[in-house]
Amino acid sequence: NAGVMQNPRHLVRRRGQEARLRCSPMKGHSHVYWYRQLPEEGLKFMVYLQKENIIDESGMPKERFSAEFPKEGPSILRIQQVVRGDSAAYFCASSSDRNYGYTFGSGTRLTVV
């Protein structure tokens, strides 16, 4: 079991470009969570998805950010028109059941230049 796979590990984007972050959950896990970690801070919850559904997006900025978890393929976190303040590490986690058996990926570090 390969664990939660995130790619790319590092992503550099110029201001105004789009960033697409991918997360493949552990085999058998149907719950996916995205968190953001700003430098020298703890992780902050962004969004919780199950297959094809957004369950809770209370932590997601209202503009420029979107997430999906299609029936087939990885979960995608999409950031449009990136700004310097979007520079952070973005972590994905998955679980087989809500609040049980959480496994984190190694994160994608996004740098906006």
Place this chain on the structure above:
Amino acid sequence: AQTVTQSQPEMSVQEAETVTLSCTYDTSESNYYLFWYKQPPSRQMILVIRQEAYKQQNATENRFSVNFQKAAKSFSLKISDSQLGDTAMYFCAFMKQDGQNFVFGPGTRLSVLP
């Protein structure tokens, strides 16, 4: 809303000695879970220990143990016989019993010195 506070931004300990990391939280919930996660330089989030609030007995995992004081809303982590590989950021985290996401503290950077 729940909040988690870690009042020690940085700590250091000599190898083989014991260190305690502090965590306090604020919640109106009666049933919840508390966690300590370790984040080494590799950035991987590694679960260290988990505590159910309804359990009075403190959780232990080998060299790691917690002191859970529910009335004081305190959840400290004790690392015994510290090893160089324990050097990492340590995050305390809260989750409601019927919740699905963590609330993390700001972290404590622990350095184990040879």
